[in-house]
Amino acid sequence: MAAVEHSPLFETKRAKGRVFYKIFSLTLFVGICFIWVFRVSHIPRESEVGKWGWIGLSFAELCFGLYWLLRHPFRWNLLFREPFRQRLSQRYEKILPKVDIFVCTADPGIEPPVMVINTVLSLMAYEYPPDKLSVYLSDDAGSDITFYALLEASIFAKQWLPFCRKFKVDPTSPAAYFKTIHSSTHAKELVTIKKLYQDMESRIENAAKMGRVPEEVHSKHKGFSQWDSYSSRRDHDTILQILLHEKDSSAKDVDGNVMPLLVYLAREKRPQVAHNFKAGAMNSLIRVSSLISNGEIILNVDCDMYSNNSQSLRDALCFFMDEDKGHEIAYVQTPQCFENITKNDLYGGALRVSYEVEFHGLDSLGGPMYIGTGCFHRREILCGRKFSDQCKKDWNEYKNIGDMKEVSLHELEEQSKALASCTFEKNTLWGKEMGLQYGCSVEDVVTGLSIQCRGWKSVFYNPQRKAFLGVAPTTLPQALIQHKRWSEGGFQILLSKHSPAWYAYGLISPGLQMAYCYYHLWVFICWPTVYYCIIPSLYLLKGIPLFPQMSSPWFIPFAYVILGDCSYCLMEFLLSGGTIKGWWNELRIWLYKRTSSYLFAFVDTILKSFGFSESTFVVSAKVAEEEVSQRYEKEIMEFGNSSPMLTVLATVALLNLFCLLGMFLKQVFISEGGLRIFDAMALQVLLSGVLVLINVPVYQGLFLRKDEGRLPMSVAAKSTALALSACALFISLS
Numbered sequence: 107m108a109a110v111e112h113s114p115l116f117e118t119k120r121a122k123g124r125v126f127y128k129i130f131s132l133t134l135f136v137g138i139c140f141i142w143v144f145r146v147s148h149i150p151r152e153s154e155v156g157k158w159g160w161i162g163l164s165f166a167e168l169c170f171g172l173y174w175l176l177r178h179p180f181r182w183n184l185l186f187r188e189p190f191r192q193r194l195s196q197r198y199e200k201i202l203p204k205v206d207i208f209v210c211t212a213d214p215g216i217e218p219p220v221m222v223i224n225t226v227l228s229l230m231a232y233e234y235p236p237d238k239l240s241v242y243l244s245d246d247a248g249s250d251i252t253f254y255a256l257l258e259a260s261i262f263a264k265q266w267l268p269f270c271r272k273f274k275v276d277p278t279s280p281a282a283y284f285k286t287i288h289s290s291t292h293a294k295e296l297v298t299i300k301k302l303y304q305d306m307e308s309r310i311e312n313a314a315k316m317g318r319v320p321e322e323v324h325s326k327h328k329g330f331s332q333w334d335s336y337s338s339r340r341d342h343d344t345i346l347q348i349l350l351h352e353k354d355s356s357a358k359d360v361d362g363n364v365m366p367l368l369v370y371l372a373r374e375k376r377p378q379v380a381h382n383f384k385a386g387a388m389n390s391l392i393r394v395s396s397l398i399s400n401g402e403i404i405l406n407v408d409c410d411m412y413s414n415n416s417q418s419l420r421d422a423l424c425f426f427m428d429e430d431k432g433h434e435i436a437y438v439q440t441p442q443c444f445e446n447i448t449k450n451d452l453y454g455g456a457l458r459v460s461y462e463v464e465f466h467g468l469d470s471l472g473g474p475m476y477i478g479t480g481c482f483h484r485r486e487i488l489c490g491r492k493f494s495d496q497c498k499k500d501w502n503e504y505k506n507i508g509d510m511k512e513v514s515l516h517e518l519e520e521q522s523k524a525l526a527s528c529t530f531e532k533n534t535l536w537g538k539e540m541g542l543q544y545g546c547s548v549e550d551v552v553t554g555l556s557i558q559c560r561g562w563k564s565v566f567y568n569p570q571r572k573a574f575l576g577v578a579p580t581t582l583p584q585a586l587i588q589h590k591r592w593s594e595g596g597f598q599i600l601l602s603k604h605s606p607a608w609y610a611y612g613l614i615s616p617g618l619q620m621a622y623c624y625y626h627l628w629v630f631i632c633w634p635t636v637y638y639c640i641i642p643s644l645y646l647l648k649g650i651p652l653f654p655q656m657s658s659p660w661f662i663p664f665a666y667v668i669l670g671d672c673s674y675c676l677m678e679f680l681l682s683g684g685t686i687k688g689w690w691n692e693l694r695i696w697l698y699k700r701t702s703s704y705l706f707a708f709v710d711t712i713l714k715s716f717g718f719s720e721s722t723f724v725v726s727a728k729v730a731e732e733e734v735s736q737r738y739e740k741e742i743m744e745f746g747n748s749s750p751m752l753t754v755l756a757t758v759a760l761l762n763l764f765c766l767l768g769m770f771l772k773q774v775f776i777s778e779g780g781l782r783i784f785d786a787m788a789l790q791v792l793l794s795g796v797l798v799l800i801n802v803p804v805y806q807g808l809f810l811r812k813d814e815g816r817l818p819m820s821v822a823a824k825s826t827a828l829a830l831s832a833c834a835l836f837i838s839l840s
């Protein structure tokens with residue numbers, strides 16, 4: 107028995123074979139140094155052509171090389187964690203802590219209420235004592251339809267939770283479960299519950315279609331009266347309703363068991379007061395929940411991220427409650443995984459390498475970033491506590507405290523409402539040192555960084571059976587806009603006073619500092635990339651070489667670095683579960699992010715800092731029209747409406763096509779040299795050639811496709827004109 111008591115609640119394993127990686131990287135680095143030396147030692151003289159092109163290219167290669175260096179520390183040691191939930195249960199089953207789960211939604215149009223309640227139901231069904239579980243839904247749209255959906259869910263849950271318990275259902279999201287289950291030993295019960303679910307679903311969908319809640323429901327539940335004073339989603343009082351609470355005798359499931367606590371919250375909003383998007387919603391939730399349930403552990407998920415593993419909560423607790431190391435851990439982050447990724451992942455939404463490699467590497471340097479969803483926090487740390495050696499906690503002495511035992515439910519609701527008012531935070535530390543931080547479009551990452559700077563560690567937990575599954579963007583513009591928001595946030599953090607580049611010095615490990623910089627320099631790396639995609643091709647058209655010719659010994663380092671790095675990245679991608687075609691798609695999206703999302707993020711951040719533009723949060727769409735979904739399933743690129751981002755992408759694609767074609771025609775018809783150019787300018791031809799190949803979907807979208815998802819005519823016209831003029835202008839320059 108004693109042996110069991112002292113065995114840890116989780117174990118940590120290191121990846122093997124990283125020595126080879128280190129040696130290989132060193133050889134690549136030598137190659138990169140040779141490239142730098144070549145650039146410096148071969149600058150064209152004043153009289154020669156291509157001097158400025160050359161200097162620009164040298165600068166771009168310097169940036170790429172330095173940026174490449176940043177990516178190494180978090181690949182050196184990879185850690186893998188394994189929790190032991192049996193031991194947790196043996197030691198702590200009776201005194202498991204209370205857990206508060208926050209689900210955020212912001213728009214019933216693009217985040218359908220049916221999806222939201224599936225997420226809520228999946229979390230309520232965690233394999234965990236229900237009296238210690240509370241689920242809060244924050245609705246930033248303040249939509250009565252979403253409230254209605256949650257009300258329906260609270261009733262359906264009375265059947266669903268016992269069903270899940272009885273048949274050990276997983277995933278516990280009804281929609282996902284019904285999709286996965288084909289045959290079953292409990293067919294009769296399944297049919298009944300499925301029918302109940304479908305009826306509920308159609309009632310909610312009808313209400314959503316009509317834009318209002320059915321009259322008979324409206325009059326029956328007092329909660330709806332809170333919408334009487336509602337004028338718009340940006341202007342309303344706090345709406346708060348405790349839908350299930352153990353004090354309420356009707357809050358029992360059909361088996362007579364207590365149900366998890368369930369709360370709907372739409373915090374107060376006023377047009378003249380900044381609401382700080384998801385960070386503001388989270389902070390209201392933290393305060394409101396502190397009064398109602400005050401769980402020691404907080405789990406936050408986005409409204410599309412349903413629980414796919416009913417044990418993951420217990421797994422996360424193994425990290426926090428480990429007697430030896432648990433007290434240092436502030437949060438446990440799981441990867442963001444998606445249920446709608448297609449085989450070759452056209453938009454690179456799975457972020458495979460990040461989660462299968464990089465985040466395991468971050469774990470060895472002090473812990474992963476907080477990435478918003480699927481993250482378990484300790485409440486006191488999220489509220490600003492600093493790490494010290496006294497933080498060691500004896501969970502045996504821990505009591506679930508904080509209940510408002512005496513007050514009635516109505517009083518509890520009224521008192522909680524005050525905590526979600528929009529003036530509550532005025533002159534407080536909320537949004538600065540308490541809760542999630544404001545003023546950054548990646549509130550999660552900046553908050554995680556500040557927690558790590560206060561001395562805490564975090565843990566990356568990537569179980570075989572994914573903890574949560576959500577929805578990844580299904581069109582190119584959506585993917586690009588999401589990356590714009592992320593890269594903009596990174597840029598803001600880098601420039602902020604809590605920058606990982608200087609503020610974090612001495613507070614977190616240097617490797618982690620480098621990793622944060624690697625992610626936050628996205629916006630800067632767009633410039634050398636844009637340069638590399640345009641200038642060498644224009645010089646190719648003109649016949650001016652910018653790279654060593656094939657017969658020169660300087661060709662070797664270029665070839666080695668290109669081949670070496672590409673094969674390494676391909677291998678990493680394949681080992682992370684991707685396909686070859688998927689890697690090619692990833693390469694394309696990598697290019698598109700750098701030449702559009704990051705570029706526009708840069709411009710926008712600058713505009714914002716001069717007050718020309720306002721902070722926004724473009725919520726990612728989580729549903730698509732039928733036709734769009736079909737194209738997505740077939741992995742046909744969806745461009746949709748015209749936008750400046752698409753014009754830039756199309757222009758770069760066409761420019762490369764024109765340069766390559768122009769060069770060919772010149773060689774065949776005009777130049778005497780024949781195909782000798784391929785020796786002299788092999789790398790430039792290769793670069794343009796790859797850019798043309800990777801852009802095939804763009805050419806198809808511009809000129810060949812007829813469906814709605816193609817690139818609009820206006821983009822075709824603008825980009826052709828722009829690319830042609832750039833070529834003409836460059837040729838005419840002497």
Ligand SMILES: O=c1ccn([C@@H]2O[C@H](COP(=O)(O)OP(=O)(O)O[C@H]3O[C@H](CO)[C@@H](O)[C@H](O)[C@H]3O)[C@@H](O)[C@H]2O)c(=O)[nH]1
Nearest residue numbers: 210211212246383384387408409478479547548723725726
């Ligand atoms: O004013 C707002 C805007 C958004 N949200 C919610 O925030 C979540 C994330 O929004 P989404 O559009 O899905 O953005 P993603 O890019 O998919 O989200 C990732 O990146 C965000 C930061 O950019 C983090 O907030 C998220 O947790 C993280 O999953 C959703 O549940 C929204 O309902 C709000 O609650 N209020």
Ligand SMILES: [Mn+2]
Nearest residue numbers: 408410576726
């Ligand atoms: Mn999302």
